[in-house]
Amino acid sequence: MVLAAPFLTVLLPLLGAAGAQEEDALGPAKVNVQNASYNKVPNTTRGYIADAKIGDEVTVLAYEGSFAKVKRADGTEAYIAKSALIPSEKYVKSPANEKDMGELKGQGYEAGRFDPETEASYKKEKGPEMEKAFQNVDLWEARQAWISQRGTLSKKMDEFRKGGKLAEYSNVK
């Protein structure tokens, strides 16, 4: 009981925070996805400035639809999708990130999530056919790596819209 009380004092507020509803709060936030971009306008394929890295710290200044106007660490302002951000205090290090995984292991992290380790164990348990299916998923993700290259994606999407008379190229305004 002596040991349990301090543990619970520390853990319960954290658990509550993890389950709380996310709000459109202004202030400090972190990038919570691996592929996102900073843009000059509230759009992911227009006005590309730079790739956003998971764990980047920003300050949310305002929201415009599905986008947040943020101040980046270097002081410049940009737009980023709201779905790419999480309030800093709710950011959880991702085992999918090698750097974070190293830190998590340093903190005593041991197979506590659905992560590469759980996936590897699941594949092993299910056998060669499932291994093959996951290899197919890996190949598929690798084939679509172009989607994460946001600078070139912007150009590719613009050509596609133009060729198909979509968006600004549509006759419906």
Place this chain on the structure above:
Amino acid sequence: MTNRILVPILVAALAAAVGCSHPKLTESQEYYVGRGVAANAMFDSEGKYVGLYDKDQNLEEYVALVGLSVALESDRPETFKGYHFGVVNSPDINAFAAPGGFIFVTTGALKLMENEDELAGVLSHEIGHVNLRHPEDHANRAADQAGVMGILDTGGHLMSSALSILGRKSAADNLATLTKGFGSVLDGFTKELIVNGYGRESELAADALGVKVLCRPGVRYNPNALKDFISRLPKKDRGAWSTHPELEGRMQAIDDEIKKQGPAAATDSARTARFKAATAGLRGS
């Protein structure tokens, strides 16, 4: 001896706290569940491996470009590792979305489609599910039912560490529990998703949001194409809308949403031409 008393108390208290706070999978966990669903989707209903239709990579890229034209203009343009669009090698007429933005359409569905706007309509419906977090909610419920929520998310990480410190549960035990839970989530999720979809209410919500995104200035596909495709579905592939009045109700709801959006774009011949070119190999096979 002390640990034998402390550990169950600690675990019970943490599990209760996690339950009270409605834990949910993180973006990264959703991504791994999505990958698992994707792998499971490569088996047909009899458990035979069918895989993705990857012999025509131009078709896969084309489907991804159509999907991205919609997804990147939706309310949730970013997911943990971005949207992925795959063509499943199956004669069944189906499309579905897994957690993390993994979206699939079968070769059977592509063969039934007549133009790019129909493909965009179907993908927009699936992107609607992702925007509304139906796959994630479904995965969360499946994880909850599998009894693994107590060892997931922030609480899971901390509980795992706490248990290790107390010397009660080894990393191997944790991994075995997680693996079992992961398997239960994937089995339940994949079967229900592919066969039943997300339920009538969620399907209607995905229709409505899908139409809304199709009509956005940054997209401009013909939203009526979604209706055209649905009306052509064989009765056995209509899911919850197998009877005529039920199907009429769904079509009416889509119509109502289209009217709310103002002038709709027409299906464009340039788009239809590139759809026919992209799917030519499929139709010939």
